[in-house]
Amino acid sequence: KNPRLILGIETSCDDTAAAVLDENGTILGEALHSQKEVHLKSGGIIPPVAQQLHRDNIERIVNKAICASGISARELSAVATTVKPGLGLSLGVGLSYSLRLVNEYHKPFIPIHHMEAHALTVRLLHNVEFPFLVLLISGGHCILAVVKGISDFLLLGQSIDEAPGDTLDKIARQLSLTSHPEFSTMSGGQAIEHLAQMENRVIFELKIPMSQHRDCNFSFAGLRSQVNKIIRQKEAEEGIQKGEMLSCAAEIAASVQYTVAHHIAKRTQRAILFCNKEGLLPSKHACLVVSGGVASNKYIRKILQSITNAADMTLMCPPPRLCTDNGVMIAWNGIEKLQAGVDILYNTKGVFYEPR
Ligand code: KG4
Ligand code: ZN
Secondary structure (H helix, E strand, O other): OOOOEEEEEEOOOOEEEEEEEEOOOOEEEEEEEEOHHHHHHHOOOOHHHHHHHHHHHHHHHHHHHHHHOOOOHHHOOEEEEEEEOOOHHHHHHHHHHHHHHHHHHOOOEEEEEHHHHHHHOHHHHOOOOOOEEEEEEOOOOEEEEEEEEOOEEEEEEEEOOOOHHHHHHHHHHHOOOOOOHHHOOOOHHHHHHHHHHHOOOOOOOOOOOOOOOOOOOEOOHHHHHHHHHHHHHHHHHHOOOOOOOOOOHHHHHHHHHHHHHHHHHHHHHHHHHHHHHHOOOOOOOOEEEEEOHHHHOHHHHHHHHHHHHHOOOEEEOOOHHHHOOOHHHHHHHHHHHHHHOOOOEEEEOOEEEOOO
């Protein structure tokens, strides 16, 4: 019997993405259109603009993924699409396009939770058994959770304000890194990592956020305002013009990276202690999965590695292209749900019903 084929569609934020996988996890075709450049110019995502760009690209991207896989839409076993969380206007484009497809071809529909898909991506490549601990750190996400099963997540903590990648991007802009030719092709987080490597003395002491909080939540907004104050003070001292880099930019970058890394590490350590106390993770071969754009930071990885070593856990990170938003993770999550028989909506002539 041929393996079943699943189409995954993702439009929750600023990437229009699609992929076709077979149920063994083989990626048959994928396509992605990023809106990042447009949003970078306007200094942030404007939802109606994102929606229009998804509309302009969805058909082309889905067809590209299907064509690359060498199949026709008729041969699909199901369509899996991100339905939450994300920008409502962006999600709507992927959802209505998917419903058009499943109605035309009479296919089952699998609604996907974007964060769950991020958390389970690792299982496409490695044999990671439930339960495991997951840390998602990116420009839009900051979450610690225990993954107990395909649709069974225990949220341990999340950011009470902004996500770490967002903070790093904003600080990089404040430091005028984004307009500097050396860093112009990098994200804010990458630029800060790069600069911090040149000067790894931590001379600006920044307060590690939430050290008094007995929970696993995160906060980055306070750190950002501490740094902004230092930047403005140094700019006045050095009498520099807008767009010029401070002479102490590398020292600031190193201090920011150190503080972000230690904040993330401390919350993760608390989560591990909590899991051990409550018996939420296996006593042998427990696993911490770290994903999201910020997880590619080598310094943050090094600190997380030392924490997992000390806790006798294995640290796993999916490759960067699967850490960022993509269609593969959505299709893979659809496959896991299809195989487990959960959350599938069957389509009978344009009317959906849930099994059981
Ligand atoms: O997962 P991702 O590609 O996309 C979204 O968040 O949508 O994450 C992007 C974020 C950006 O904020 C970027 O600054 C950050 O990840 N990032 C990094 C590094 N590379 C990307 N942060 C720290 N160190 C890095 N090397
Ligand atoms: Zn995401």
